Amino acid sequence: MALHVSLQALRAFEAAARHSSFKHAAEELALTPTAISHHISKLEDRLNVSLFIRQTRKIVLTDAGRLLATATTEGFTQIETALASIRQLNEVVRVTTTSSFAAQVLLPELYMFNQHYPDIVVQIASGELMDSQPHTIPIRLGNIKEVQAGDRLNVEHYNLFGHQSLESLRTSDTRPVIYSTRWKNPALCKPPLEAWLAENGLNKADFKIREFDQELFCVQQAVAEQAWVFCSETLTRRLCAMGQLRPISSTGIASELCYYIPGKTRSQTDNAKKFIAWVQELILS
């Protein structure tokens, strides 16, 4: 297999063939025409074939030259195309995640990331579509027990959020509405609503539990109706900071859920690593 010909010489040849000129090839490769000439005659010596017919101020490919020119041009093009896409791959960070995480966490904070790394373009897509495509970072919600330790970003802590105090909940005449999530995916652990109620001396029967399949909807509905929502602290941090929601209990309750990135520790571009580090920081803070 080993071709004892210099790849540099092949590149010189390729450029010369493409331009039909040593001079122009030299310009393209930022060399002197002499260097091109040397390369090509060395190549011809090695292959024992002449690749160009030298006419004055004109070079013409021989049959062998034409054969090699096609192959080198195509071969190098293929390689350069790959290099170009790697470059681009590194400039752009593609992320997929749930609508909830995207809308309540990622998108609102993204401008901070962009300020820090103005050269990195982040593309966020949510929904089940292009999930786990190559070169895309998926931020998923999963069961702690089933997620590889290294892939985990956090442990989801849940709490009840609303506008009124815990006291008003206890003394309410009507059965207050609590919005909670029932995942579309049945394999995903349930939000620890009952555990939280028990811990806070409350009884599920005293409430009307209404469910959506996305936390985002629960939060939005609760804000709109000034009702309560049982939801992860991750998703409500922003709304709490804005005063739109308040945690009812001072400490949340740990769930069996976590956000994670499959293969978090391995196989990432430089910029992807920066982004992941930033998300990690964001989600833990």
Place this chain on the structure above:
Amino acid sequence: MALHVSLQALRAFEAAARHSSFKHAAEELALTPTAISHHISKLEDRLNVSLFIRQTRKIVLTDAGRLLATATTEGFTQIETALASIRQLNEVVRVTTTSSFAAQVLLPELYMFNQHYPDIVVQIASGELMDSQPHTIPIRLGNIKEVQAGDRLNVEHYNLFGHQSLESLRTSDTRPVIYSTRWKNPALCKPPLEAWLAENGLNKADFKIREFDQELFCVQQAVAEQAWVFCSETLTRRLCAMGQLRPISSTGIASELCYYIPGKTRSQTDNAKKFIAWVQELILS
């Protein structure tokens, strides 16, 4: 387009990716593992992407690495394939020519060429098929006026050949048979039979002229029947040397025909040049 990454580094990477091992890549490229390591880390620096995940005694391609590995392997393979066919192209000389020239000139003398150049494989094909395919040397019969001067191998000289003397022709009772050629291709100049007869004080009407579309058949028929054949000296030289034919006139007559090789002076491999030089020598001697 210039991506400013070293091709050597790419080759090192390609081998490392293929073997999943710096050590084996080093062996393949006859280098030290250190060199491979240097190359790859330089490549990673340049591209600002990690290409391998280094685990102990094991390297695994990243996404970017996999992308590049595919492209480099395919690209280099394409180039190496071309180089291999150029190598082979140079070992083998392919020739096409007429059945007549092949049978009466080329094939009988070929063993002399093989003795001189035992490493060069000569493939001879005759007939209209694979004519003027790339990388094939066509030896053709053409009209002098229409053939480029540089392409010409000779000028065809014609003569009448047979077993008896000119005298016996003149005094023959019956109209003797002369075999001559009528080319299938009407554009080709006719053999100068009438000019020769006139020059030798003979009259066409005194002979029966029988025609084939290939000189070879004329010659073979004449030998078989001990008849006469009007034919080029090129094709009869061997039979004359063997005593199977004799020229009737001491000097032949020049025709408007010649053997030639299109593009004789340009675009040939080393071995093709040797072969052409040998044919040139053969045909002129």
Place this chain on the structure above:
DNA sequence: CCTATGGATGAGTTAAAATCATCTATAATC
């Protein structure tokens, strides 16, 4: 715990590649 393996790192050496100066052939211009 110790050894062996595979890779990383940095300095030093060597070999390859680029340049410089010079030369040739010829196409274009006067």
Place this chain on the structure above:
DNA sequence: GATTATAGATGATTTTAACTCATCCATAGG
């Protein structure tokens, strides 16, 4: 038909980069 300019060839010299050596680190396996 002499002159200039252009494109490439050639050989000596210099510069660059590639490879190796010595050393170090991490860990898999006995």
